Amino acid sequence: MSSRKRIFNLLRTINIASCQCPAHSHRGNVQVLNSTPLKDYAFEIKCSTIRYGLGVTREVGMDLVNLGAKNVCVMTDQNVVSLSPMKAVLDSLVKNGINYSVYDNVRVEPTDTSFKHAIDFAKQGMFDSYVAVGGGSVMDTCKAANLFACDPEAEFLDYVNLPIGKGKPVTVPLKPMIAIPTTSGTGSETTGMSIFDYEEIKAKTGISHTALRPLLALIDPLHTLSVPQTVANYSGFDIFCHALESFTAIPYNERSPAPENPALRPVYQGSNPISDVWARFCLQCLNKYFARSVYNADDLEARSTMHLAATMAGVGIGNAGVHICHGLAYPIAGNVKNFVPKDYGTEPIVPHGLAVVLTAPSVFRFTAASDPDKHLEAASILGADILGKKREDAGKVLSDTILMFMDRMKIENGLSAIGYTTQDIPQLVRGALPQHRLLKIAPVPQSEEDLSKILEDSLTLY
Ligand SMILES: NC(=O)c1ccc[n+]([C@@H]2O[C@H](COP(=O)([O-])OP(=O)(O)OC[C@H]3O[C@@H](n4cnc5c(N)ncnc54)[C@H](O)[C@@H]3O)[C@@H](O)[C@H]2O)c1
Ligand SMILES: [Fe+2]
Structure with a gap:
C-alpha cells in the first residue's frame, strides 16, 4: 500500500x-x-526580488558581478536606447567590467514576429544573463528570448497559453534576468507573464509561467522623469485596471478546479487577502498621485509613487490575476485600425493601458453584483463618497468613479474614438473568447452576449 x-x-x-x-x-x-477538492483551498504569493530607490540602477553592474555573469544581453527599444535609463545601465556595466551586447530592436507592443527576432538574437549570443531596460514591451520580449534560448529546440507555440498554444510548463532552467522598468504601468518586472500580439489571430496572448519571472527588479524612479505625458497616462490606467481587476477577481477559494499538484496551481489564482493589500495601496496612490504624475513630468514624488504602485500592482496581478478588461483588451489592441497615439511612434497601435480602460466602466457595472461591498470599497478608496450608497448601486458608483478619472485624464471617448463600430463587435468577442486564463478569473461567468453588451456599452463613454 x-x-x-x-x-x-x-x-x-x-x-x-x-x-x-x-x-x-x-x-x-x-x-x-x-481526492483533490473541487475548488481550490490555498493560494501562494510569488514575486521577483524587488529593490526600490532613486538611482538604484547604478547597482546593476555589481549585481551581475555577484551573479558571475560573463556575457550579458541588454535588451531595450529604439527609443529608450538613447535615453538616460540606458546610459545609467551601461555606465554601471562598464564600471564593473561586464561584457555585454545590446539588442535595441524590441517592438513597442510586441508581436510573435518581433519576439522571434529577439529570440534569434538571444540564441546566437549564448548569453549567461539578461538585463531588460524599458517598459512592458521590452521586459516581455526579454523573458521570451531567455526562454527560447534556453530551450532552442522548442516550437514557438509550445509554451504559449492554451488554447492558442500548447501551454507547456517550463521545465528548462532559465538564465537570470534583471528587469529595470522605465514606464510605470505593467508590473512585468515582477510577473511570470510575457505578452505579445499573435498576428495570425489579431489578438494578444502570451506565455505564462513562474519560471519567466525576473530574478531581480530594480525600481528606479529617476527613469520615469523622461516618460512623455501620453505614456504616463495610458500606463497609469494599466495600473488602475490591474488594481481593480485583481481586487474584484473571483476569490481564490471559489476558483476550480483545485490543482492536483501545487506545481500546477495557475499563475492567476483569484483574489486573496495578500493581493488585496497591494490593490488597496495602488488605489490609494492613484487617487492621490495619478493626475499629478501625468500633468507634472518633474513631480518626482508623484512619479516615484506611481512607479512603486506599478510594481505593487504587478505583485497583485502576478498572483491574483486580471479578468474581463484585460481579456477584451487583447482583441481591441490586436484589431487596431488606424489609431496612432502621440508618443508611441508612427505605427497604428492601441497602447495597452488605453485598451484595458476603455471597457472598464461597463465591466465593473457587470461584475458589481458578485461583491457589491468590494466594488463600493474600491470606489471609496479612489475618492468617491459612498455614504448612503446602496449595495445595488455599487456598479454605478464604481463605474462613475472610473469615468471621472478617465474624463479628468482626457481619455478617448470610448471604442468608437479609436475606430471601432458596432459591426466590429462580433470579431472582438471572437478574439476575447480564447482568453480563458483571464475570463475565468472574473467573479461572474460571461456569455458571448454579455461580452457583446459590455463592448457595445463601451463604444461611447461620456
Ligand atoms: N507581462 C506583464 O505582466 C504585462 C502586464 C501588462 C501589460 N503588459 C504588456 O506590456 C506592453 C506595454 O508596456 P508599457 O505600457 O510599459 O509600454 P511600452 O514598453 O510599450 O513603451 C511605451 C512607449 O514608451 C517609451 N518609453 C518607455 N520608457 C520610457 C522613458 N523612460 N522615457 C521616455 N519614453 C519611454 C517606449 O519607447 C515606447 O515608445 C504591452 O505589450 C502589454 O501587453 C505586460
Ligand atoms: Fe495590463
Whole structure:
C-alpha cells in the first residue's frame, strides 16, 4: 500500500473511532481528503526580488558581478536606447567590467514576429544573463528570448497559453534576468507573464509561467522623469485596471478546479487577502498621485509613487490575476485600425493601458453584483463618497468613479474614438473568447452576449 493511502486509511480510522457527540464534535470532524477538492483551498504569493530607490540602477553592474555573469544581453527599444535609463545601465556595466551586447530592436507592443527576432538574437549570443531596460514591451520580449534560448529546440507555440498554444510548463532552467522598468504601468518586472500580439489571430496572448519571472527588479524612479505625458497616462490606467481587476477577481477559494499538484496551481489564482493589500495601496496612490504624475513630468514624488504602485500592482496581478478588461483588451489592441497615439511612434497601435480602460466602466457595472461591498470599497478608496450608497448601486458608483478619472485624464471617448463600430463587435468577442486564463478569473461567468453588451456599452463613454 502506498504511504499516502496508508495515511488516509489511518486518519479515517481515527475519524470513525472519535467521539461524535456534539460536545466533542470537533474531534469527529477531522476532514480527510483523499481526492483533490473541487475548488481550490490555498493560494501562494510569488514575486521577483524587488529593490526600490532613486538611482538604484547604478547597482546593476555589481549585481551581475555577484551573479558571475560573463556575457550579458541588454535588451531595450529604439527609443529608450538613447535615453538616460540606458546610459545609467551601461555606465554601471562598464564600471564593473561586464561584457555585454545590446539588442535595441524590441517592438513597442510586441508581436510573435518581433519576439522571434529577439529570440534569434538571444540564441546566437549564448548569453549567461539578461538585463531588460524599458517598459512592458521590452521586459516581455526579454523573458521570451531567455526562454527560447534556453530551450532552442522548442516550437514557438509550445509554451504559449492554451488554447492558442500548447501551454507547456517550463521545465528548462532559465538564465537570470534583471528587469529595470522605465514606464510605470505593467508590473512585468515582477510577473511570470510575457505578452505579445499573435498576428495570425489579431489578438494578444502570451506565455505564462513562474519560471519567466525576473530574478531581480530594480525600481528606479529617476527613469520615469523622461516618460512623455501620453505614456504616463495610458500606463497609469494599466495600473488602475490591474488594481481593480485583481481586487474584484473571483476569490481564490471559489476558483476550480483545485490543482492536483501545487506545481500546477495557475499563475492567476483569484483574489486573496495578500493581493488585496497591494490593490488597496495602488488605489490609494492613484487617487492621490495619478493626475499629478501625468500633468507634472518633474513631480518626482508623484512619479516615484506611481512607479512603486506599478510594481505593487504587478505583485497583485502576478498572483491574483486580471479578468474581463484585460481579456477584451487583447482583441481591441490586436484589431487596431488606424489609431496612432502621440508618443508611441508612427505605427497604428492601441497602447495597452488605453485598451484595458476603455471597457472598464461597463465591466465593473457587470461584475458589481458578485461583491457589491468590494466594488463600493474600491470606489471609496479612489475618492468617491459612498455614504448612503446602496449595495445595488455599487456598479454605478464604481463605474462613475472610473469615468471621472478617465474624463479628468482626457481619455478617448470610448471604442468608437479609436475606430471601432458596432459591426466590429462580433470579431472582438471572437478574439476575447480564447482568453480563458483571464475570463475565468472574473467573479461572474460571461456569455458571448454579455461580452457583446459590455463592448457595445463601451463604444461611447461620456
Ligand atoms: N507581462 C506583464 O505582466 C504585462 C502586464 C501588462 C501589460 N503588459 C504588456 O506590456 C506592453 C506595454 O508596456 P508599457 O505600457 O510599459 O509600454 P511600452 O514598453 O510599450 O513603451 C511605451 C512607449 O514608451 C517609451 N518609453 C518607455 N520608457 C520610457 C522613458 N523612460 N522615457 C521616455 N519614453 C519611454 C517606449 O519607447 C515606447 O515608445 C504591452 O505589450 C502589454 O501587453 C505586460
Ligand atoms: Fe495590463
